[in-house]
Amino acid sequence: MKEILGPSFFIGNHNDDIISFGPGEPDLISIEHPPLSLKRRGYGEVQGEEDLRSALSCRYPGSSPDNFIITNGASEALDLSLRAIYTPHAKILIPRPYYSSYLDCVELSHMDNVFLELQDGRMIEDDVEKAIDGCIGMIFNSPGNPTGIVQSSSVMDKIEKLSQERKKYIISDDVYEDFDYSGPHRQLKGEYIISIHSFSKSFDMCGHRVGYIYATNKELIEKIVRIKACTSMNTNLLAQDFACQVLETDKEKMVTQSQEMEKKGLYMYERLKDLGLELWKPEGAFYLFPKMEDSSRVVSELYYDYGVIVYDGKWFGAPNRIRLSFATSRENIDKGLEKLGCYLNR
């Protein structure tokens, strides 16, 4: 078996002969991508262009443009946040299964990972309370990747309370905020909440790399900006300009996009159940995460022998599962699932 070591093997692989259930690259929203021209030469503000930060602050009641930092996608937002809260020998709590980059990101920031085992994708309040005490903070992600689960309101109440009372940083990965099928998306609030967002998923802007950090803690914001000033400086100006434009997208369009995505998710969920797989019903994001024995072999054989990309649960801390993104066309879903069916019935 030719083992595939991680998702980066597939990122940026746009071969038309391959059916990809790999990266989460939504293609639903019909936003025009107009040609973009630079408004002015020279560096931009490290914290992000004022117009974009102002537009964002209109979406967060009580916020000001100073509460935002524009980043090279949510990935950089996470990296900068971890570097900013770094404390020697500190531990960060990671719910498992986790998004594959979290572990590496925490390690790269020279802190240690501690795991909180999710129960069928869900956090248990008492478990969080017990586990968080040895940590300086945690990463929270709802709707979750790879689980597709939305955490309950009572868990979120509990986390807000713990964060405030015990001064624990919660890095809330909200990149799937516009794909929450459980109702209006709720975000964590508080002095120690660092919420990270992306334009990639909501507005089909993966390649542009624009995301942002929203936080109310002024000192923390300043620290992150100081780090960004010597690691990447301003986020690319053209993409920020475009991000400013797409923020004006009709709300209805966003709702329709989410509904269409949910329909695809439920369709694929039923089809996978028909194939005999055991999996959770998607409540948000665009991933299905069925159980699958010998997942690394399955990922390799599906790719090399059947031309189908799926991700190995092992990369997300859940061996013997595979992750399938339904952020692809209905036609691709049908073709890919047919191949998957053939493979499973070999």
Add this chain to the structure above:
Amino acid sequence: MKEILGPSFFIGNHNDDIISFGPGEPDLISIEHPPLSLKRRGYGEVQGEEDLRSALSCRYPGSSPDNFIITNGASEALDLSLRAIYTPHAKILIPRPYYSSYLDCVELSHMDNVFLELQDGRMIEDDVEKAIDGCIGMIFNSPGNPTGIVQSSSVMDKIEKLSQERKKYIISDDVYEDFDYSGPHRQLKGEYIISIHSFSKSFDMCGHRVGYIYATNKELIEKIVRIKACTSMNTNLLAQDFACQVLETDKEKMVTQSQEMEKKGLYMYERLKDLGLELWKPEGAFYLFPKMEDSSRVVSELYYDYGVIVYDGKWFGAPNRIRLSFATSRENIDKGLEKLGCYLNR
């Protein structure tokens, strides 16, 4: 005195009433900045788009596209390189005066700075040999910022030899490669050389944030790509596309740009000498670095009372100097120096 704490105070400040000798933002080259359209949706390759890496490899004899990583400017290139060579308790040798971000970047990568004192901006071979032994590597920068000095060929021979024989990483900051007034620019070569480059200075593309790493060490390249995969993923695609276009710029245009910059530098150099300042003649880059007592007060008063931006030598490890960028119009140079003259003769 209202002390100004660092260069980020001025970055992105584009107030027309202010004369700025601050950031190095060249405006000489007449390259069209056309409107840019995304060629395709989805993420790009983390290592950088194949077409841009191919175009770069044509410029480096014996290289292949695999030797390049496209980054969010030279800043990210430096940050990624340091994170990749990280070793616990390791030290990095930094020639002093240094570019202001180097220190923070080394600290952010959890290593320690050790200084090599430049003599009138120049490295002394024996000093390098002695100092490098306690370090895993060094940052090299020629033409230098803030010194404007080009290091000698014999020093470069020595560094290449030390790097190879003692397995020391040399991160060579070559962002001023197209502004070397000492003759054809020479780059360090070898297995442990990591050279970092930028489109910002050469092609007036600061706000776009495109730079790259060139290295021959395959393992190191792979490690850097793995880090980038979980810290910023692909560099923005529009900017990479533009970078690909500007690489076709006429060589003559590049030479003219450098000659014009040098002329401005020499002009400003003479004018500063006329004002009685002691400084080095520019051999590359676009900075003059005269001695100036009580530099922090001078920087503050020039900005708040005279509307002139200059940088404090303290930010570059050289208190009692100030840095002036001559990457601005001749008109601005005249206006700014007149104000500086008034200030000095108060």
